[in-house]
Amino acid sequence: MRWSLLLWAGGICALSILSYWAIKVVRRSRKWLHELVGAIQTAEQEAEVRPKSLASMxxxxxxxxxxxxxxxxxxxxxxxxxxxxxxxxxxxxxxxxxxxxxxxxxxxxxxxxxxxxxxxxxxxxxxxxxxxxxxxxxxxxxxxxxxxxxxxxxxxxxxxxxxxxxxxxxxxxxxxxxxxxxxxxxxxxxxxxxxxxxxxxxxxxxxxxxxxxxxxxxxxxxxxx
Structure with a gap:
């Protein structure tokens, strides 16, 4: 009985740790994705206002x-x-x-x-x-x-x-x-x-x-x- 409780408690603990890290990874991935989208939008906006370079000779x-x-x-x-x-x-x-x-x-x-x-x-x-x-x-x-x-x-x-x-x-x-x-x-x-x-x-x-x-x-x- 004691071993069963220990195994059950260990399982709950492991599941909690995995859930914590999964949530952290998802949040970080969303943050990276948001930053990436923002960088792409910024680059597109800059491309709209920046004239094309010219090769003057x-x-x-x-x-x-x-x-x-x-x-x-x-x-x-x-x-x-x-x-x-x-x-x-x-x-x-x-x-x-x-x-x-x-x-x-x-x-x-x-x-x-x-x-x-x-x-x-x-x-x-x-x-x-x-x-x-x-x-x-x-x-x-x-x-x-x-x-x-x-x-x-x-x-x-x-x-x-x-x-x-x-x-x-x-x-x-x-x-x-x-x-x-x-x-x-x-x-x-x-x-x-x-x-x-x-x-x-x-x-x-x-x-x-x-x-x-x-x-x-x-x-x-x-x-x-």
Whole structure:
């Protein structure tokens, strides 16, 4: 009888200890889960207000751009990029292409029409934080500058989406785009001109005058979320 009571008491004691630790583990698990959910919500809130990072290469690339285009105005171009980035989202918002024929090449305007037709996302309150030069490249006579722009907009659910756009521009006159001119020669010595923006022949020193005023025209826009 005594052993039975001892076993019964020991069982009750063991069960109480196990219950105590089980309750403690459950409470601690709930606390960890609550902290985890809070951390996720905080991260999502921070992501809504923090602009996307940009890879600026202006300090390295601007001397090369100005070597080919001495009149290149970096500040003016950055403002142009910000306006074009805003125009991109307003085009999606209003479901019509708001870029004019003088702002982009024909293929770009075609792609914009397709993007407007494909877009199924509601866009409100588009805003552009900043734009930076991130690449300068060339192919034959053609020269391209690429900018990154940190943007935001609100979706249908009212959530603020932080996005990054890459906008690529090509330097050309209207005739260059329409005729797809890829080879230029010095009118004096016939030497090939290395860049459409060159003002002086590298071989004979002849001053070069472009057949048509040059401008930077939109060539491509890529959205990166």
């Amino acid at each position: 202006e300090r390295l690339l601007l001397p090369d751009v100005r070597r080919d285009f001495p009149e290149y105005d970096a500040r003016l171009m950055a403002r142009r990029v910000e306006q074009d980035a805003l125009c991109y989202y307003r085009s999606l918002q209003k479901k019509q292409v708001l870029f004019g024929e003088t702002q982009g090449v024909y293929s770009f305007l075609q792609r914009m029409e397709e993007a407007v037709l494909r877009n199924g996302e509601e866009i409100a309150l588009p805003h552009v934080h900043k734009a930076v030069l991130c690449n300068y490249s060339g192919e034959g006579m053609q020269r391209f500058v690429t900018y990154q722009a940190a943007c935001q907009y609100q979706n249908r659910a009212g959530k603020t989406m932080q996005v990054r756009l890459e906008l690529t521009y090509i330097a050309a006159g209207k005739a260059d785009i329409e005729q797809n001119i890829s080879v230029y020669q010095c009118p004096n010595c016939g030497a090939p001109i290395s860049s459409i923006g060159r003002k002086v022949c590298e071989y004979c020193g002849t001053v070069l005058y472009p057949a048509a005023p040059l401008s930077w025209m939109l060539f491509r826009i890529d959205a990166q979320k």
